[in-house]
Amino acid sequence: MARPRKYKTDVPGLSPYFDKRNNKVYWRYRHPITGKNHGLGSIDQKLAETIAAEANSRLARQQMEQMLSLQEKIISDTGGSSTVTIFLNNYRKIQQERYENGEIKLNTLKQKAAPLRVFDERFGTRPLDAITVKDVVSVLEEYKARGHNRMGQIFRKVLIDVFREAQQTGDVPPGFNPAESAKKPQVRISRQRLTFDEWMMIYNAAEKNGYFLQRGMLLALMTGQRLSDICKMQFSDIRDGYLHVEQQKTGTRIAIPLALRCDKLNLTLDDVVSSCRDCVLSPWLLHHHHAKGTAKRGGMVKPATL
Numbered sequence: 001m002a003r004p005r006k007y008k009t010d011v012p013g014l015s016p017y018f019d020k021r022n023n024k025v026y027w028r029y030r031h032p033i034t035g036k037n038h039g040l041g042s043i044d045q046k047l048a049e050t051i052a053a054e055a056n057s058r059l060a061r062q063q064m065e066q067m068l069s070l071q072e073k074i075i076s077d078t079g080g081s082s083t084v085t086i087f088l089n090n091y092r093k094i095q096q097e098r099y100e101n102g103e104i105k106l107n108t109l110k111q112k113a114a115p116l117r118v119f120d121e122r123f124g125t126r127p128l129d130a131i132t133v134k135d136v137v138s139v140l141e142e143y144k145a146r147g148h149n150r151m152g153q154i155f156r157k158v159l160i161d162v163f164r165e166a167q168q169t170g171d172v173p174p175g176f177n178p179a180e181s182a183k184k185p186q187v188r189i190s191r192q193r194l195t196f197d198e199w200m201m202i203y204n205a206a207e208k209n210g211y212f213l214q215r216g217m218l219l220a221l222m223t224g225q226r227l228s229d230i231c232k233m234q235f236s237d238i239r240d241g242y243l244h245v246e247q248q249k250t251g252t253r254i255a256i257p258l259a260l261r262c263d264k265l266n267l268t269l270d271d272v273v274s275s276c277r278d279c280v281l282s283p284w285l286l287h288h289h290h291a292k293g294t295a296k297r298g299g300m301v302k303p304a305t306l
Helices: 045-078 084-100 106-123 134-145 150-170 197-205 212-225 226-231 270-276
Strands: 014-019 024-030 037-041 242-246 253-256
Touching: 014 045, 024 045, 037 045, 084 106, 084 150, 106 134, 106 150, 134 150, 197 212, 212 226, 212 270
Parallel strands: none
Antiparallel strands: 014 024, 024 037, 242 253
């Protein structure tokens, strides 16, 4: 009677081998194309399964890339439209160039990443000119079902730009834009203004969570500027009794008087700026006191941190 197997795995290509000489179990992986066995040694089963699964995943990606490359060559030879994956690769390069040339902001570039990934995962192998309004709507409906209508809006907006770019490169006919024809998801605005008492509760709670949070809140209240602009404020921006700001989003330049006063807080902007000066040498109004992670002592507080 054969010895019962103690080790079983569902990972394709992976199998155990029992060596009677030392009573050890060794693992080996069989390449699905060449048929060659690759020894993995006497290692933990979970580790062997992880290695084999990763090998299968890489092979699958290689086969997909080869298929897409062949498909793209056929399409190119016949004058057809690029696949979604191929075009999105080019689109990402175009957007990166636009960012480097200062045509779009970093946040705009980042905002496109998730919608492009979803579009690629869902329709990557399809010709771009074969995408229909129904295809776009199917994704928007999924966002709606999860209560993510705002993400649906962003997805639609990004795809509209994708198809406009495709029209300019000749990958789709003029006027072809199924995303533009899809109905825009409606978002119910649920935000409301903070009362002063609510703001003070948050301000007092911020004292124990970070030394720069309260200063950031005061600068926001006194200047009315965006988060990214507040984080970029430097002491060198203060000239002739004004805080000079160049807005990152619009490029607009404004000068805010340091004498600007908030009667409710009994503070001026000059008081807030003075509170930002401390024992840490830094050019930034909002800065780190201690090195932590990628943050350096005296370094700028990033918007995501604030």
